Amino acid sequence: MSCASSESPRRIALVDCNNFYVSCERVFAPQLAHRPVAVLSNNDGCVVARSEEVKALGIAMGTPFHEIRALVKSAGIAVYSSNYALYGDMSARVMQVLAQFTPRVEPYSIDEAFLHFTGWEDARLTEHAQHMVKTVRRWTGIPVSIGIAPSKVLAKVANRVAKQQRLPGGVCQLTDPALHPAILAQMPVGELWGIGKRWTQRLQALDIHTAQQLRDSDPSQLRARFGVVMQRLIYELRGVSCLDTEALTPPKQQLIASRSFGRPVTELTALQEAVASHVARAGVKLRRQGSVTQALVVFIQTNRFKQEAFPYHQAVTLRLPAPTADTGKLIGYAVMGVKALYRAGLRYKKAGVMLLNLAPAQQIQLDLLHPGDDERSRRRMQVVDQLNAKMGNGTLRFAREGWQQPWQMRQAKRSPAYTTKWEELPRV
DNA sequence: TCTGGGGTCCTAGGACCC
């Protein structure tokens, strides 16, 4: 196992946007401040973001929306469908502001980034971070919290402390090891970054209940039981940085595009349309990162929550004769895959595709019998992508994606794409 | 009626090779 050898100790800040999706909605709807606000997952299925007021009402992350309809009404909760055009754009703005404070920004998710301040004076870090919090708020409208520590896992812990205890300026600095035991002893082991449900149960069975107890456990013993990931986590808790600190996000190795349907789908052609449109979305992502794919997985499934007479959940993997980034070719394979999977008489709930074995378009092995995408194909896809980027998604699409698309997901309460569509600019 | 979508890393075991 390779952990950081000690030159100067690492200083890692985790910047996390508070209730990110809710905060994005509030930026353009100031009347929502201090009101309970919730944002739903795709298809308006589950609650995926909650304002503090909603958390106080006892609504858990991931609660199915239909379970809380009554409460939504009685408590006057403002509910929104997910608006990824807005959240993605706001995320990019926040990251851009953060980049002004250090060149080493490592985005981790849509609402989080690790920033590297190794070599800075500890005495100046809190103040510097507080300045970041203020600047992000002023320039984007998004509130953030920051945790600073010698490792990523401890930076996560610090961030949680900053949020929970509402520390001044939204910042918690845990660079002094003397502060760690008291805080880790208060923290249930299951709330650590990297410890999920299963591991929590297994750790508790070993009488390890708090983060401090895990920190004090024997790393090699726990490695034998849980694997190297757990060993690294223990070192991270001890302030020894073991996790990668890559500044560059490497290209994805696989891409998934899938959706639940707004209502059950029974027809083969409708399933093929839906899958074709998922392929088109995956294709855009594929080309954006300059990759080609060598294998395609298609899957369709019935409603897993329902007692169906015939629960059906099947996938087929298609190895492509030559690597490609051409949506047209991929759709051709995908609709064949759907046909092979399709059983008449079932009510399908969800379908999707995965692109696997991605490789850089520049470095593919050439095959005399199965040449890859030719120049015409590349230029065609380039035109499609550019046009859709300029005129809006779906402006130019493949006929196989269908026109009416009655299977589209529900999105009844979506706010406007305030920042990415001219027609939807906010009026002042 | 209604229950999201998109990722990563690690490990174990089988196939195959020398």
Next chain:
DNA sequence: TCTGGGGTCCTAGGACCC
């Protein structure tokens, strides 16, 4: 009568994350 040992690659599945 006898039937090794070690390496690599691939895949499936399990764990985790937001």
